[in-house]
Amino acid sequence: MKMSLTDPFLLTPAEAAAADRETDASGIPIFHLMQQAGFAVAAEALRHFAQAERFVVLCGPGNNGGDGFVAASALRRAGANVSIHLAGRPEELTGAARLAWLEAQTPAQSFSSYQPHPGDVIIDAIFGAGLSRDVPPEVTDLITRVREVGCPVLAVDLPSGIDGLTGQVRGAAFQAQRTVTFVARKPGHVLMPGRIYCGEISLAPIGMPTRIARRHARTVSVNDPRAWKAAINVQQGDTHKYKRGHLAVFSGGPSHTGAARMTASAGLCAGAGLVTLASPPDATLVNACAMTAVMVREIADLQDLKMWWASGKISAAVIGPGFGVGEGLRSYVHASAARPMVLDADAITAFAERPDELFALAAGSEPRQILTPHEGEFARLFPDLAADKTIGKLERAKRAAERAHAVIVYKGADTVIAAPDGRLLINENAPAWLATAGSGDVLAGIAGANLAQGIPAFEAAAAAVWLHGEAGNKAGVGMTAEDLIRHIPAALEDLLSWCRL
Numbered sequence: 001m002k003m004s005l006t007d008p009f010l011l012t013p014a015e016a017a018a019a020d021r022e023t024d025a026s027g028i029p030i031f032h033l034m035q036q037a038g039f040a041v042a043a044e045a046l047r048h049f050a051q052a053e054r055f056v057v058l059c060g061p062g063n064n065g066g067d068g069f070v071a072a073s074a075l076r077r078a079g080a081n082v083s084i085h086l087a088g089r090p091e092e093l094t095g096a097a098r099l100a101w102l103e104a105q106t107p108a109q110s111f112s113s114y115q116p117h118p119g120d121v122i123i124d125a126i127f128g129a130g131l132s133r134d135v136p137p138e139v140t141d142l143i144t145r146v147r148e149v150g151c152p153v154l155a156v157d158l159p160s161g162i163d164g165l166t167g168q169v170r171g172a173a174f175q176a177q178r179t180v181t182f183v184a185r186k187p188g189h190v191l192m193p194g195r196i197y198c199g200e201i202s203l204a205p206i207g208m209p210t211r212i213a214r215r216h217a218r219t220v221s222v223n224d225p226r227a228w229k230a231a232i233n234v235q236q237g238d239t240h241k242y243k244r245g246h247l248a249v250f251s252g253g254p255s256h257t258g259a260a261r262m263t264a265s266a267g268l269c270a271g272a273g274l275v276t277l278a279s280p281p282d283a284t285l286v287n288a289c290a291m292t293a294v295m296v297r298e299i300a301d302l303q304d305l306k307m308w309w310a311s312g313k314i315s316a317a318v319i320g321p322g323f324g325v326g327e328g329l330r331s332y333v334h335a336s337a338a339r340p341m342v343l344d345a346d347a348i349t350a351f352a353e354r355p356d357e358l359f360a361l362a363a364g365s366e367p368r369q370i371l372t373p374h375e376g377e378f379a380r381l382f383p384d385l386a387a388d389k390t391i392g393k394l395e396r397a398k399r400a401a402e403r404a405h406a407v408i409v410y411k412g413a414d415t416v417i418a419a420p421d422g423r424l425l426i427n428e429n430a431p432a433w434l435a436t437a438g439s440g441d442v443l444a445g446i447a448g449a450n451l452a453q454g455i456p457a458f459e460a461a462a463a464a465v466w467l468h469g470e471a472g473n474k475a476g477v478g479m480t481a482e483d484l485i486r487h488i489p490a491a492l493e494d495l496l497s498w499c500r501l
């Protein structure tokens with residue numbers, strides 16, 4: 001069976017259930033899908049766990065358990081040593097899971113009777129997309145017992161305990177070595193910590209028509225160039241630097257210039273035609289000594305700034321990295337309202353006490369602002385959303401974008417990009433070594449360069465996050481933010497190849 005992870009669309013658990021129902025109604029029974037799912041699990045188990053002395057299939061009360069019964073039967077037919085443990089009583093099974101159980105024709109034991117042994121490989125078919133609350137104590141105990149012995153776990157659809165929508169652990173979860181999922185990944189496979197709990201993921205198509213699956217995949221995709229490449233300007237020979245946009249980056253005072261300088265350099269490497277570092281007078285000399293291709297211009301006060309915008313010579317701006325939190329920053333943001341702008345770092349913190357003032361600035365116009373909070377900054381600007389444990393990162397980012405009338409880049413290993421109109425992407429190409437000082441400043445510069453080139457805010461933000469991750473992969477482990485900047489052009493080259501496809 002062909003398995004691939006190349007399709008960027010994701011199905012939420014609710015969408016997956018609706019797609020199942022539509023497939024069933026179209027004449028392909030769920031039991032048929034379940035058989036294909038179970039066969040795919042068995043094939044994966046035999047391929048990757050050839051050393052198993054015994055496969056222990058743990059089956060839950062729903063269709064995830066049904067996949068487990070099919071896998072157990074297939075493994076047995078292949079000559080493997082298999083035992084099945086079941087939550088509850090077989091008579092309680094319904095629908096396709098009941099059919100799968102009847103076909104398996106095998107005795108099942110209880111969860112509590114299972115004592116893990118070295119040499120056992122666990123096939124976790126307890127809960128998948130239907131997990132609706134914290135796992136019960138008997139499952140928590142089982143997870144603990146398996147972890148103590150260190151048996152490898154192959155998860156069916158999702159590791160039991162991982163919420164398919166949010167990626168959160170519901171009480172406890174199996175740490176899988178591998179996960180086989182079906183039709184499309186769920187957000188919980190890509191969001192943290194679910195992504196880590198899944199181990200290596202493979203995707204089995206199981207015979208659901210793609211047109212049905214895609215029709216239901218409406219909420220969120222992976223951040224992949226296919227989502228936004230149409231908005232990227234593939235440069236033509238007749239371009240000139242002004243066509244490629246002029247990015248302004250605001251520097252902090254004389255002892256805080258490094259962050260904005262990195263932002264400015266990143267903006268230039270990412271394709272802005274010109275970049276100017278707007279410097280307070282006492283920092284101009286420091287900045288001028290440090291920059292070459294990036295221009296330096298003194299902006300002494302609000303009046304200077306207003307005249308600069310009014311000149312029509314700048315296309316976009318980045319404010320925040322190293323600027324310093326305070327009234328000065330807020331007044332610059334006010335003077336730049338409705339301009340294409342990235343608000344990062346201090347520009348987010350400066351509005352922590354009065355977020356509504358910031359959100360009001362962007363109300364009523366198409367979104368031109370990109371806000372790039374990391375976890376801590378997000379909690380400062382949206383404390384109620386950050387504190388609400390009933391929702392996950394996707395929902396937080398979505399509500400924040402609606403409230404702020406801005407594109408939100410909610411950073412982290414699983415950066416979420418959200419637009420006020422509800423569009424959502426989850427990024428997955430960022431290596432862990434991007435967590436280094438100055439990395440966020442570089443991201444702000446790339447996003448600023450995209451805005452300066454006239455790319456709409458959502459696409460500008462998403463492309464920036466992807467390029468940042470790609471540059472990080474090219475720079476490699478141990479990189480610094482300066483190395484990251486140097487690898488932006490190679491990442492851009494990759495992007496342009498995508499765009500020409």
Ligand SMILES: NC(=O)C1=CN([C@@H]2O[C@H](COP(=O)(O)OP(=O)(O)OC[C@H]3O[C@@H](n4cnc5c(N)ncnc54)[C@H](OP(=O)(O)O)[C@@H]3O)[C@@H](O)[C@H]2O)[C@@H](O)CC1
Nearest residue numbers: 033034061062063064127128129130131132133134135157
């Ligand atoms: N197209 C596809 O992708 C296909 C997917 N397939 C498979 O179907 C799976 C989804 O099946 P599903 O909807 O039956 O959900 P599943 O995960 O078995 O759990 C539901 C059961 O668990 C129970 N329950 C939930 N939480 C609980 C808790 N904390 N503690 C205790 N109980 C809890 C819940 O009870 P209830 O909430 O109703 O009380 C219900 O009984 C999917 O992951 C994939 O493996 C294939 O077979 C076919 C094609």
Ligand SMILES: Nc1ncnc2c1ncn2[C@@H]1O[C@H](COP(=O)(O)OP(=O)(O)O)[C@@H](O)[C@H]1O
Nearest residue numbers: 411412413430431432434435437438439440441
């Ligand atoms: N574990 C991780 N894996 C991948 N990317 C990460 C990880 N942690 C952080 N990042 C990314 O690194 C960047 C760090 O930005 P930020 O927190 O603003 O740092 P700084 O202020 O030091 O520049 C963000 O783009 C974030 O998404």
Ligand SMILES: [K+]
Nearest residue numbers: 124127158160
């Ligand atoms: K599972």
